[in-house]
Amino acid sequence: MSETGTGRREATVSDVARVARVSKATAARALGDYGAVSDAVRDRVQKAADELGYRPNALARTMSTGRSNTLGIIIGDIENPFFAKATRGAADVAAEAGYDLILSNSDEEPSVEAKAVAVQLAKQVDGLLIAPASSLEPGNLQPVLDAGRPLVLFDRTVPGVDVDAVITDNRAGARQLTELMLDAGHRRIAFISTLAHDGAFRAGEELSSSAVADRVIGFVETLAAAGIAHPESFVHLNARRDGVDVLAARLLDGEAAVTAIIASDSLIALAVFKAAQERGVLIPQQLSLAGFDDAPWMSLTTPGVTVVEQPIHEIGAQATRTLLHRIRGDGRPPETTVLPQTLVERGSVAAPPED
């Protein structure tokens, strides 16, 4: 009641102990709810704590127990709906288990990611969830392994780093979308991703996101199986987010024009849809469009956008469950959980226009 003391130092276990006339150890036991304390003393301590407005210091606890009840999560960008959903999935599972989340955005920059990893480790997170900025360089993950801290990757794997991962079947999803286009009669189909990559994509080249890599593989192999020549020439990377419209425009006319586009995420699908609309290109009559990741607006447009959907919330949730298992000391060999992608057909795919 009389807690108005502005400059007053926060009450500690010792303070409470003094007021309750017990030892620090006993007060700590009563407050921390561990060890054995008689009911009488417990009440007395609790009363003293209330009176003093005692608020525990979780860091001090972590110092001695070694457990922080905090997880780190490093993602590309929380504004990206994919990461927002996955983060929510992670936060839900974490909260349920009494854990908090420290969030870092890497902007898909390995250097930023490296710094985030260092900070999170310094803050003694009990485990880390990372959507790695690069599937090619395991370097950023090494400190986590060195520190012996549990680590679960999600959305992407990093070959060579033997840890748990939760991903979806991107290759199958890409195959499905590509087949859908082929079945509709398309032969010139573009795949667009914003993934940064040096120069144009060439067959066999490794990509810095295993998720995109898997999609590209599924796309290329399906085209190849259908007898399409140089399928990799239809893969367009480096479509910087604000440049998707430019790329789309280029793909929509000229002699190299395609009749179908597969967008590697919902933001790209949106940009393509807009570009087509602005240029008066009718979907699906003149251009077929399909993409990865469902978004609420996709059933709003005319036509709706056909996509393969990922259980994004579940990716984050499952990754966190796995992480918690590891924290609790599950010693099984690391495994990669692959969740399914499911096709949601709307109206954006149709037969290509007649010449």
Place this chain on the structure above:
Amino acid sequence: MSETGTGRREATVSDVARVARVSKATAARALGDYGAVSDAVRDRVQKAADELGYRPNALARTMSTGRSNTLGIIIGDIENPFFAKATRGAADVAAEAGYDLILSNSDEEPSVEAKAVAVQLAKQVDGLLIAPASSLEPGNLQPVLDAGRPLVLFDRTVPGVDVDAVITDNRAGARQLTELMLDAGHRRIAFISTLAHDGAFRAGEELSSSAVADRVIGFVETLAAAGIAHPESFVHLNARRDGVDVLAARLLDGEAAVTAIIASDSLIALAVFKAAQERGVLIPQQLSLAGFDDAPWMSLTTPGVTVVEQPIHEIGAQATRTLLHRIRGDGRPPETTVLPQTLVERGSVAAPPED
């Protein structure tokens, strides 16, 4: 190089000191980059640290310095694009200043929020950013004040709690949208929000979100000024997210049908747009629609959706800047920063249909 020791305890300052043959105090000075250390010793310590794979323990540092370089942010739901953007704004400013973010979702539940506040305080955050779940009960914020920890509210204020806040001019925004509708000739205009509220809205009632309250005030006063009777009867709250379609359907036909709808956020606008589409109600010919918060898809639909836009990223960024000032000891009296809302006209508002 030889860091493969799996069970090996993490190296500490003392370990480094021993290897570098200096005192713990000196090693700490060299590693922590404070105090004075000779160059020779600094190098020797650094070498020892590298050799041992020394990684600092930020919590131990916090224990003695009292500074955690961590901010807490408590929002409704990170999946909501509004909060995702604001959080990104906060994270950017925080990262720039060397701070991390601990994230909690309150789901707009005061009880969940209360728990989040307690946990964040226990984790010794240097300050808190909160989009308060309730503008009516200051109870949840009291512990923050008691703990003497800097606090900045955003999106909503809590009358009676004298702290900094960053909001936008919702009343003006609502006025603008309402006038737009009135000018187009509408007389029956509905305002829809998902804000939970007991029973139907009555004039003068207080709402648990000051943001929505301000919008309602702007809406109602503008209708009243136009001579519309019982303007508050056009306010529809409690539109639970999945019930917006039902409500919209109800507003679209029957004798109580409205000719225009103002949606209190982009998710509601989407639901209304969809409901209209599904029922074959043409926008803007049969129904005019406008809303708060811009979203990428709003320029995709036919017609585009007219909105007042808030500088959401900046809300989070500005709130964090203010918080950092307070942490650094700015003693000025708390102030509420009001950012402008700007009208973005697209095609979703037109004259009401003739009877």
Place this chain on the structure above:
DNA sequence: TGCTAGATTGAGACCGGTCTCAATTCGTTT
């Protein structure tokens, strides 16, 4: 009533840093 197992309590080390204060070393000046 005496004795012992079990429950309760207290004392103090410990986690890994920072920081104060005193001791030591060094470079200069006279």
Place this chain on the structure above:
DNA sequence: AAACGAATTGAGACCGGTCTCAATCTAGCA
């Protein structure tokens, strides 16, 4: 060469909890 101030270093307390281990207390049973 002695003396002085500045720079560097070391010793140890401290932050606020937890936890081990020993001391004390209580109750049950012979």
